[in-house]
Amino acid sequence: MKRSRRRRAARILPALIIILLIVILGGIFGAKLYFEKYSYSKETIDSAEYFGIYNADEVGIMHGDQMLDVRAKLIDGACYLDLDTVRSLLNGRFYVGKSTMDAPEQDLLLYALPEDLVRSVIGTKEWSTEAGGTVTESFAPAVRVDDTVYLSLDFVRNYANFSYTLYTDPNRIQLNTEWPEVETAEVLKDTQVRITGGIKSEILREISAGEKVTILERMETWSKVKTQDCYIGYIENKRLSESSYSQPEAATGYTEPYFATKRLDGKVNMAFHNVAGAAGNDTIYEYLAPTKAVNVVAPTWFWISDDQGNMTSFATQDYVDYLHGQGIQVWAVVDNFNTPGVSRSQFLMSFDRRSHVISQLMEQVKTYGIDGINVDFEQIDSAYGQEYIEFIRELSIKCRQSGVILSVDNYVPYEFNEHYNLPEQGTFADYVVIMGYDEHYEGSPEAGSVASISYVSYGIQKALESIPAEKLMNAVPFYVRLWSTTSAGVTSQAVGMADAQTYITNHAMEVRWDDACGQYYASHITDTERLEVWLEDAQSIETKLSVMDVNHLAGVASWRLGFETPDIWDVIENYMKR
Numbered sequence: 001m002k003r004s005r006r007r008r009a010a011r012i013l014p015a016l017i018i019i020l021l022i023v024i025l026g027g028i029f030g031a032k033l034y035f036e037k038y039s040y041s042k043e044t045i046d047s048a049e050y051f052g053i054y055n056a057d058e059v060g061i062m063h064g065d066q067m068l069d070v071r072a073k074l075i076d077g078a079c080y081l082d083l084d085t086v087r088s089l090l091n092g093r094f095y096v097g098k099s100t101m102d103a104p105e106q107d108l109l110l111y112a113l114p115e116d117l118v119r120s121v122i123g124t125k126e127w128s129t130e131a132g133g134t135v136t137e138s139f140a141p142a143v144r145v146d147d148t149v150y151l152s153l154d155f156v157r158n159y160a161n162f163s164y165t166l167y168t169d170p171n172r173i174q175l176n177t178e179w180p181e182v183e184t185a186e187v188l189k190d191t192q193v194r195i196t197g198g199i200k201s202e203i204l205r206e207i208s209a210g211e212k213v214t215i216l217e218r219m220e221t222w223s224k225v226k227t228q229d230c231y232i233g234y235i236e237n238k239r240l241s242e243s244s245y246s247q248p249e250a251a252t253g254y255t256e257p258y259f260a261t262k263r264l265d266g267k268v269n270m271a272f273h274n275v276a277g278a279a280g281n282d283t284i285y286e287y288l289a290p291t292k293a294v295n296v297v298a299p300t301w302f303w304i305s306d307d308q309g310n311m312t313s314f315a316t317q318d319y320v321d322y323l324h325g326q327g328i329q330v331w332a333v334v335d336n337f338n339t340p341g342v343s344r345s346q347f348l349m350s351f352d353r354r355s356h357v358i359s360q361l362m363e364q365v366k367t368y369g370i371d372g373i374n375v376d377f378e379q380i381d382s383a384y385g386q387e388y389i390e391f392i393r394e395l396s397i398k399c400r401q402s403g404v405i406l407s408v409d410n411y412v413p414y415e416f417n418e419h420y421n422l423p424e425q426g427t428f429a430d431y432v433v434i435m436g437y438d439e440h441y442e443g444s445p446e447a448g449s450v451a452s453i454s455y456v457s458y459g460i461q462k463a464l465e466s467i468p469a470e471k472l473m474n475a476v477p478f479y480v481r482l483w484s485t486t487s488a489g490v491t492s493q494a495v496g497m498a499d500a501q502t503y504i505t506n507h508a509m510e511v512r513w514d515d516a517c518g519q520y521y522a523s524h525i526t527d528t529e530r531l532e533v534w535l536e537d538a539q540s541i542e543t544k545l546s547v548m549d550v551n552h553l554a555g556v557a558s559w560r561l562g563f564e565t566p567d568i569w570d571v572i573e574n575y576m577k578r
Contacts, residue, residue: 044203045195048170051230060172062230063089065216073150074171078139079164080150089177091160093424095390096122096142096149099351108351109142109151111159112393112428114259115400122149163251167229174230179250183215185223186241193233197222204233215243261471262405262430267576268473268555270296270331270374270407270433274562276338281319287561288326292569293576297323298374298407298557302334302361307346309353311360312339320368331372331407334361337379344379348387358395365404372405374433385419396428407431409475411438412459413466422466432467433557434459436544437477440492447483447490449534451476453518456544460551475557476536476544478564483532496563500533507531518543538567545575 051060052071059072059079073080081089083096095110107122113129120127122142128134141155153164153173164175189209194201197219207213207227213235217224222234271294275281281299288294299319303312311334320330334357336344347353361373373395380388392408399406408429411417425432439455440448449455456474463472480500481492495503504511509522509531520535548556556572558564 040192040199041194041201041203044205047205050204051170051172053170053172058171059166060170060230061085061175062172062226062232063175064178065214065226065232067232072153072173073143073145074166075143075145075150076139079153079166079173080143081153081156083149083151086151086156089175090156090162093159093393094151094156095386095393097351097387097390098349101352107142107144107149109149110351110390110394112390112397114257115397117394117397127155157253159254161251161254172230174228176248176251179248181245181247183243183245184212185215185225185243187211187213187235187239188241189239191235191239193225193227193231193235195233197224197234201234204231207235213240215240218243259427260400262400262403263470263554264295264329264405268296268431268557269294269572269576270298270473270555270557272333272475272558272560273297273299274560275299275301275314278314278316281314281316283562284319284322288323288328290566290569291561292573294328296329296331296372297561298331298333300333300335300338300376302332302364303338304334304336304342304347304357305339307343307353309347309356309360311357313360313364315364315368315370317368320370324369329371329405330368331374331405332364332370333374333376335376335378344377345381345384345387348380348384348391354387354391354394357391358398361395362398362402362404365402370404372407372430373399374407374409376409378409378411380420382416382419385421388419389421389424392425393428399430405430407433407473409433409435410463411435412455413462422463426467426471429471431471431473431554432463433473433475434463435559436460436474437479437559440481442481442492442494444492445490447481447485447492447530447532449517449519450479450481450536451544452516452534453543453547454516456518457547460547460553464551469552470554472553473555473557474544474548474553475559476541478536478558478560478562478568480533480536483530485530485532486528497536497565497568500535501565504533504535509533511535513539537565538571541568542571542575545571549575549578 053060057074059074061068061072070082070085086094093111097108099106099108109120109122111118116129116131118127118129120141122144123140125137125140126134127141139152142149142151162177164173166173187207187209191207193204193207195204213225213227215223215225221237223237223240225235226232273284301314305312315332323330364370396406406429408425410420410432412434413422436456436459437451439451460474478497479494480497481494482503483492504522507524509524511520511522514521517534519540522533524531
């Protein structure tokens with residue numbers, strides 16, 4: 001019996017050992033699973049990679065609560081932001097261009113003030129103004145790195161309200177341009193900021209008890225937060241105090257300067273006088289005789305004659321003296337389209353060329369006692385949009401210094417001509433003129449009105465989004481297009497109002513009022529041709545003036561003297577009295 005019991009015990013012991021081993025291994029495996037599921041990850045993300053920093057001079061940018069794709073530069077201890085980002089986030093008025101006045105050619109940073117121009121050679125520590133002289137900084141206001149221009153944030157801060165704080169290791173800045181109310185909380189216990197909400201998420205950085213964070217989003221167990229040094233990640237709610245709200249202090253070191261505006265008392269009634277040469281000046285006596293309430297005449301006197309910015313002038317003293325004797329101001333037109341073979345944009349390409357045009361204009365103003373300059377630059381290539389608006393800024397400085405009125409002519413605003421930059425024109429110019437015509441023009445693929453009332457209304461409303469009403473003028477057409485449509489296509493010619501009436505009579509055209517266009521429409525169809533005319537007359541002009549009246553515009557311009565019938569002036573005179 002004893003031997004049997006010993007044999008049974010010998011057989012049971014190994015089984016118990018096996019069971020015990022299974023239990024132990026199962027416990028170990030279960031503990032491992034539990035640990036893997038409920039333990040906190042200790043894996044840390046690379047901070048430089050998080051901020052997109054791959055070179056020693058790069059600086060990540062946290063703008064408000066958003067990480068930007070672009071990088072700033074750290075150069076000689078100063079922080080720089082690329083020109084495009086400065087324009088889009090801080091101030092769009094900075095301009096970078098060339099000067100060929102001195103050899104070798106220089107890169108310039110320019111910034112227009114109401115009556116002065118800030119100027120710095122890129123890469124130098126100096127900047128200057130005409131009135132204030134030269135200032136030397138401890139840093140370069142602008143530098144060029146490869147093909148990109150960067151502006152010093154400390155220099156830009158002279159011309160925009162923003163704040164920034166630079167952090168290192170890795171390099172990044174907190175950039176603020178707005179200061180909304182924020183929700184904040186205090187970290188209660190040393191913990192981690194993680195890349196996503198969850199204990200298995202990678203660690204962005206360790207964070208200590210007592211640090212404050214901005215709450216970006218509250219969730220059930222985690223909150224999305226931003227640390228004071230630019231990390232955006234997640235912290236468990238149990239590690240955070242109750243939140244509170246506060247209003248950050250806004251940067252207020254910069255005040256936008258006052259741009260004085262020179263305007264006429266009351267409405268403007270500006271009549272364009274087309275002067276094709278010196279002899280054309282003599283037509284002013286005939287053309288002005290039937291007019292009423294005209295207080296400005298704009299002769300097309302100054303033509304850009306080559307790509308260097310030289311200018312042809314047809315100004316005469318007798319002309320100015322005559323109009324002044326009638327109590328009428330002269331706002332001489334400078335245009336870019338009357339000299340065959342000359343680019344419409346090239347003369348704007350350098351500081352020297354723009355300055356050359358401006359100095360010639362100011363010399364003409366001084367010589368003849370001209371009251372204003374009217375800029376009519378058409379078909380400017382969008383690639384020269386920055387050069388165009390910089391010309392307007394630079395010209396406005398000299399006009400303001402000389403007490404001369406500056407007006408600028410514009411197409412009806414559409415996306416394709418946004419580079420004419422109406423908002424900046426509204427700041428720098430005294431008057432902005434919308435050329436409320438050429439809805440259908442020479443070369444149009446279809447016949448149509450030169451200026452339907454819907455087109456005029458659209459142009460005014462769109463311009464008013466950027467231009468205050470007291471600066472905005474609308475130009476009305478005194479011309480009419482005679483349209484012919486045949487199997488060969490569409491052609492037209494521009495004529496005055498009286499000639500259009502004669503044309504209608506001679507062709508026995510049927511005339512009816514078109515409410516949609518706000519004009520009389522005439523047509524005649526033959527076997528081979530369709531003739532059409534959308535008339536401009538006293539009734540159509542009154543319809544346009546009514547829209548201008550409702551919108552309280554600064555006045556009316558008209559293209560051009562000599563194309564109107566005398567009754568037009570009764571309508572315009574009534575408008576001026578309203």
